[in-house]
Amino acid sequence: MELSTGIVLAIIGAAISMGVAAISAGVGVGLAGVAGAGVISEDPKKFGPVLVLQALPQTQGIYGFLGAVLILIGVGVLGGTVKEIPLGMGYAALGGGIVIGLSSITAVAQGAISASGMGAVAKRPETFGQSVVLAVMAETFAIFGLLIAILIFVGTKIMGG
């Protein structure tokens, strides 16, 4: 099967989107998990809030996944026949993948916030909601990254029929 350079670029874009997002989300969730283990070692009853706080940095990984899937579906690698797409479109897909991947690095910071939030909850359980809000603030930029990528995909007709 001969793949045009455009398709290959799009696939690389999808790879960057998911790959970098996976690293970032992994590190973020890891930071939070390390703190979480400390909290439940002192009080296992706090597992619920700890789990929720640990789940928050995961969303960047989901955005990376979504971006990769949108690219792959858009160029036909997934679910249909591989299309012949022009080189430019391939670059556009690559660009979209890069923006999602880079903006997902906010998950690392979000993981650090979640970790401190767990410390707050360990000391004062009533601060759980506020800790969640603090952690979510870091996600704004990942969302903007996803947004720009979607706009790129729509504008270059990778998405949106």
Add this chain to the structure above:
Amino acid sequence: MLRPTRMKKIQILVLEGLRYEIIKRLQELGTIHLTDYSEKLADPEWRSLLRPCSLSPNIRKISALNIAVNRLLDLFERYHPEEREGFIKGIFAPLPPRRLETREIYGKELIDTVDDIIKKIEAEVEGPVRELEKIEQEILELDRTKGLLALILPLEIALEDIGESVFLSISLGIIPKEEIENIRERLQELTENNFYLGARETSENKLVAILICLKEQASFVLANLRRLNWERIEIEGQQGKPKEAIDSIDKRLVALGEDRARKEEIIVDIAKRWRDELKKHRELLMVERQREESQNKFAEMEHIVAIEGWIPKDSSAQAVQEIREVSHKACVVEVLDPGGKDDVPVQLKNPKLVRSFEVLTRLYGLPTYNGVDPTLFLVPGFLLFFSIMLTDAMYGVIALVLGLLLIRGGGRYNQFIKDGGVILSSAGAATIFIGALSGGWFGSFGLKLTLLAALQVFDPMIQVTAFLLIALTIGLAHVNVGVVINIVDNFKRKDIWKAISENLWFLFVQPGLGLFLVGYKSLGLLFIVIALILLFMGHKAMSMFQVTGFMGDILSYARLMALGLCTTGIAMTVNVLSGMLYAGGSIGILFALIVFFIGHLFNFLINAMGSFVHGLRLHYVEFFTKFYQSGGTEFTPLEMRFEIVQIK
């Protein structure tokens, strides 16, 4: 509804002798939030009139009784643990809480009764507990000895022969296999060949050895051997060969076990008889303790006690009447309006269903007394944002069903679970509506049914730009609502300057830009100029940041579209993956179903959480900041709260 409950300050002066009656009646009323007089007494003028109330002597007695009661209940729990409901069952289908009836007991009678009960129980329980401790001790010792005996089992010698006789010392030890030759050599040196060493294999690659040497050389030899990893074994009080000793120990352990079971039965019996009584009285004691401790907030002078607190306006008349009644009119009661500097406690007042959403406001922080209660505004906003971000009608159905289960399950007895259920089910209902409009039924799966497809007016994956514009417009509208609330609130508070200078410019700049862009250039320019004047008036050097701040706020609402697409995108992915598996024969169909089910469940959980969190976040950061003042103190009235006890 838009403001916390209106409060009045209540001040009471009453005769010293009626102190207890008054606090009991206030507790029964449950409508007064006591303030601490000691803050006022920091002022020397007040201190010349009043002193802080002396501590009630009963508090110490009540604390001691409480400790004793808890100790006994812990003991009962150890031997006769109470049945607890499982976590899931507790949330979705809990049993009604058990209530214990009692007549009202309080004051001295209560303290004496509890004292009595504790003495009775302790008398019964003391003997068996002591016996059990002895038995446990002996069992421990025997187990230890048994362990040692197991090690020396291969040696078939009588245990009473171990030790010292007239001329000889016989001792046992454990040695690593590889050391035996070293030890033999050493022994030959040390005792000039006057020794006997016999060894048998035992567990863990070691040898159990018996050493016979001259008595006077024993300590010297053994000290040396210790350096060669000779672990000495000493066993006391046993007869016969190791096997026989183990058998006799086993017999004794069985007897001890039976004895222990018997004693435990006694305690279980005591627990069954007395546990409910103790729990009942523990709660009564807690209520009593509250009465005694609240008196710390009072102040006193010659024969008078001074009490101050806050009471909702609508309850004040009844309270005054009750206080007069219980003190036989020997009191002075004043009901005043709150002063400007008072930290008035806050009680939110909302209609029934909105009340369930108060927990979302509380998560951020209670409003100040003079601030706005945003809960009513939070409800439509939150439901709208949640449903747009979750965008799938079937997920909405799941949420609705879960919410209803919560309400009818744990929500019958637990307010917090009920609130959660109300929020979840209303969010679910809203999502069904929006999901139907956007054609999301497990992604595009449900669109196979023409009925559902007919409901769709909007496809978020195709009309992406339109979706973004809708999200931003919602954002613009939401921010405007926040600004309007802020301006109206300031007007009501007669702070005209703030009303005009803070955010009014924003309400002018929008029509200004709009008119300018559609061609009414001069009119538009006029509005814009007015807006700029207001802006600089209110914010001077920070004006630029106001503009960028508002721009950022509105852009933040773009997340409505991003998260909505995210849900739809992942749903689509799940459908594509299961579609691919479906084509693979009968095994494929099975896997397809598994992937479909787990994939959509995962998508629901992640995105429901995300929609919840981001919906709230938009309110907290973009909406509340326009007008909300948090930091209010919660209204916590003195009240009788019984969980187990039911007063006949």
